[in-house]
Amino acid sequence: MRNNVREYLVTEVQNGPNEPNDTDEEILNIIREELQKSNGVEYLTTGEIADSLSIQSTQTGNRLNDLLQDNRVEKRRAGQTDMWTLSPSETRTVVEPQLTHFAKSSGQLRRLADTLRVIAKDVVVSAFILMLLAVSNPAVGLPLPGVDWDVVLAVGYLLGMAGGILFSTSAIFALVGQHMPTVAKSVLLE
Known part of the structure; x- marks a missing residue:
């Protein structure tokens, strides 16, 4: 199975919309290496x-805008x-071109974690109030x-627990997103 995944990743990179040596990860790796x-x-x-x-500077600019x-x-x-750097949710580790899918998923997972953290904060504040x-x-x-204050208190406790679960979930997503490319590299490419 490991070889099938490795073959799929290599084939996907070579037959994708970009030239093999001009992948998104190669562009990002230039920034990563400099950082x-x-x-x-x-x-x-x-x-x-x-x-x-x-590729030329104009094409590079278009790719960076994408x-x-x-x-x-x-x-x-x-x-x-135009000056470029990595977004905060982007991995700082140089990524092998075959791991493009993992790097994209990693960034998406970290952005989801950031969103969940904001939602969790709002839920916890509502619970506290x-x-x-x-x-x-x-x-x-x-x-x-007509207001049953015991029910209001119970709803506050439930919202507090929901906020805690959201915070925990966001931390797990952030952790997995941070280490996904490194783990994928060690499992699939080494």
Whole structure:
């Protein structure tokens, strides 16, 4: 099975829409390699990236804009020059071209984790407000007829637990997303 997966990945890269040596991962790897150096460079120009590829600067810019749409890179303008770096959810480890699918999935999983973390925060805040209202009502005596404060407290507890589960899920997704390319490389390519 391992060989079948390896063969599929190699075939997919070679027969995909890009030339084998101009894959998205190769473009991203140029940025990754530069970021791993300790020379303080955080952004690369389109021309600097194109110099390492077999495609022209204009085509490189188009490909980088596609990667920007996929939230895999970030762009900054310096005058008339576009400067590029990896998005925060993109893996910093150099990725083998055969592992393109894993790298994309890894980034998507980390973006999902970020979204879940925001939702979890909102759920926990809502739970806290409900519990605070239910607990403080006997002292304050809010005149809300028909409100069963024990039910409000129970709903607050349930929302708090749901928020905790969402936080845990987001942490697991972030962890899996962070290490997916490395694990896939060690299992499939070594």
